[in-house]
Amino acid sequence: MNLPNLLTSLRFVLIPVYIAVFAQGHLIPAFLIMLAAGVTDVLDGYIARRNGQVTKLGMMLDPLADKLMLITVIVSLLISGHISWVAAAAMFLRDLGMIAGGMFFHFRGKKTVPANWMGKLTTVLFYGSIMLIFFEVPNAHSYLWAVIAFSFLTSIMYIAMFKALNKPAAGTPTGHS
Structure with missing residues (x-):
């Protein structure tokens, strides 16, 4: 190893x-x-x-x-009451969607979009928001919600990149009649 x-x-x-x-x-x-x-x-x-x-x-x-x-x-913060069910559900929904979508398209032979600076920035921002919650900084939850919104925006951008990456070349049959 x-x-x-x-x-x-x-x-x-x-x-x-x-x-x-x-x-x-x-x-x-x-x-x-x-x-x-x-x-x-x-x-x-x-x-x-x-x-x-x-x-x-x-x-x-x-x-x-x-x-x-x-x-x-996330689960520990949820169980301890440091974040709401809604915030936890939004984070899980986004991550589950990204994982499931990536797996679905990978196993269908489609090209997947590798992690890029947007994904890395999203992760850093999540860690930052979690730090603010751990240190009980005022407005930490507002910042968390801003990061959650940003994470959904990056997901939309990943979807757009995925579509562009897998767009058939001009003149290539798409399987539609």
Whole structure:
């Protein structure tokens, strides 16, 4: 197992650690664990690309580790009353739609849009809004809703890019009569 995949695996290990710390009411240490997971995400991608260590296993496990950590954090904030059901549902709906859509089109042989700066910015903004909630900053929930709206906007942009990427070339039959 190479270093990037080891860092990705560490993120899976950090999930139950986060749960245990959060469940004991230690919000700041729990946030630091989530932040450590985010740092390993940045590092594993950087190291993999820089050293030519990108693997199929890593391409599969990396986004899974990210989503599981984010889901864990969202559920913990929901159960503890730090965010509303509506906010959690909006975040889950968007992520579920992106995952399901990507899988559906991938298995139909369509080209999928790789993660780009918009997706990465959305993730950074989500982490920022979660940090504000952890530190109980005034208006943190308004910022979270702005990030949720931005995430839906980026999803619409991904859909547009997907359509352009899979647009049949001029003169290519589309299967419609």
